[in-house]
Amino acid sequence: MVRAPCCEKMGLKKGPWTPEEDQILINYIRQYGHSNWRALPKLAGLLRCGKSCRLRWTNYLRPDIKRGNFSREEEETIIKLHEMLGNRWSAIASRLPGRTDNEIKNVWHTHLKKRLKKNHVTHESKRQHSINTTTKHTQEANNKEEAEVAMNHNINISSRGAKSESVEYRSPASPPQCSSEISSVTTGADNNMMICDDNMCMKVDSPGNFSEIIMDENFWLEALSSAENCEVVVNEFSAMDNADDHPELQFPLSPLTYGTSNHITYNNEMDFWYNIFTGADEITPEILLPDFLPN
DNA sequence: AACGAATTCAACCGCCATCCA
DNA sequence: GTGGATGGCGGTTGAATTCGT
Numbered sequence: 315m316v317r318a319p320c321c322e323k324m325g326l327k328k329g330p331w332t333p334e335e336d337q338i339l340i341n342y343i344r345q346y347g348h349s350n351w352r353a354l355p356k357l358a359g360l361l362r363c364g365k366s367c368r369l370r371w372t373n374y375l376r377p378d379i380k381r382g383n384f385s386r387e388e389e390e391t392i393i394k395l396h397e398m399l400g401n402r403w404s405a406i407a408s409r410l411p412g413r414t415d416n417e418i419k420n421v422w423h424t425h426l427k428k429r430l431k432k433n434h435v436t437h438e439s440k441r442q443h444s445i446n447t448t449t450k451h452t453q454e455a456n457n458k459e460e461a462e463v464a465m466n467h468n469i470n471i472s473s474r475g476a477k478s479e480s481v482e483y484r485s486p487a488s489p490p491q492c493s494s495e496i497s498s499v500t501t502g503a504d505n506n507m508m509i510c511d512d513n514m515c516m517k518v519d520s521p522g523n524f525s526e527i528i529m530d531e532n533f534w535l536e537a538l539s540s541a542e543n544c545e546v547v548v549n550e551f552s553a554m555d556n557a558d559d560h561p562e563l564q565f566p567l568s569p570l571t572y573g574t575s576n577h578i579t580y581n582n583e584m585d586f587w588y589n590i591f592t593g594a595d596e597i598t599p600e601i602l603l604p605d606f607l608p609n
Numbered sequence: 610a611a612c613g614a615a616t617t618c619a620a621c622c623g624c625c626a627t628c629c630a
Numbered sequence: 631g632t633g634g635a636t637g638g639c640g641g642t643t644g645a646a647t648t649c650g651t
Contacts, residue, residue: 420618
């Protein structure tokens with residue numbers, strides 16, 4: 315299929331936006347909205363392509379954009395979300411009110427990646443020392459090694475992942491950059507390994523033998539989204555293992571729980587996720603998995 | 610003060626997914 | 631079912647700015 319170019323190159327302006335152009339775009343969108351980006355510049359009288367207008371609006375002119383430096387809390391949130399979601403900047407941005415995917419992407423590449431790399435070097439040297447002085451390997455350690463092998467072989471779970479081909483730095487704190495690659499590797503009660511991304515989990519019965527279990531598309535993303543702008547009701551999972559120890563980790567999975575008493579609520583989306591992530595270091599990832607997941 | 614190196618970040622590019630005729 | 635149009639996303643670029651010497 316031959317695509318028409320994004321925009322007519324002739325006569326259309328590129329490069330930085332002027333304040334006048336910004337004002338025209340703002341005025342137009344305030345008045346008419348942006349139902350059709352392609353047609354917008356023509357209608358608004360801008361010599362820009364629709365894509366450029368959309369980008370300018372979503373990344374800079376939108377009234378709800380939060381400008382300025384990222385707080386430490388925001389940075390930690392990005393790091394943790396990146397662990398879970400990979401390079402899905404828009405998904406990460408949706409958890410950080412007022413921040414854009416482009417901004418988060420820039421912060422990641424300019425600050426956070428370097429910081430993690432530093433930490434990784436420190437961690438690796440310690441780890442190497444530990445390996446050299448340890449002779450006993452537990453079953454758990456073996457499973458972790460298998461997990462690392464699986465990650466190094468870049469097991470690609472969903473279709474969009476094929477896009478990322480470049481090999482980037484990876485650390486334990488920064489799993490595959492590819493958005494759709496593995497988010498967590500856990501060992502189940504039966505010692506079988508579970509490799510999960512945000513859409514599904516795979517059970518590894520034996521080395522090299524993956525039995526694939528497809529979960530609801532975007533299950534986790536939707537679960538995550540449900541925390542936005544609402545009270546999060548979580549007592550449905552109070553019966554879960556460790557739930558009493560980690561009430562902050564219980565997920566809002568059942569709408570039936572709305573309106574019931576004896577539940578924990580989070581009015582602030584950021585607090586909710588921050589609590590999850592700061593607590594995540596202390597628990598095994600499978601706690602986060604709902605119990606309908608197969609063993 | 611001057612200059613080159615390093616960093617930042619707005620903007621562009623190309624691909625993919627979805628919608629719709 | 632097919633293909634064109636469009637929106638959205640992630641990777642990359644390059645001009646502007648900051649930093650170090």
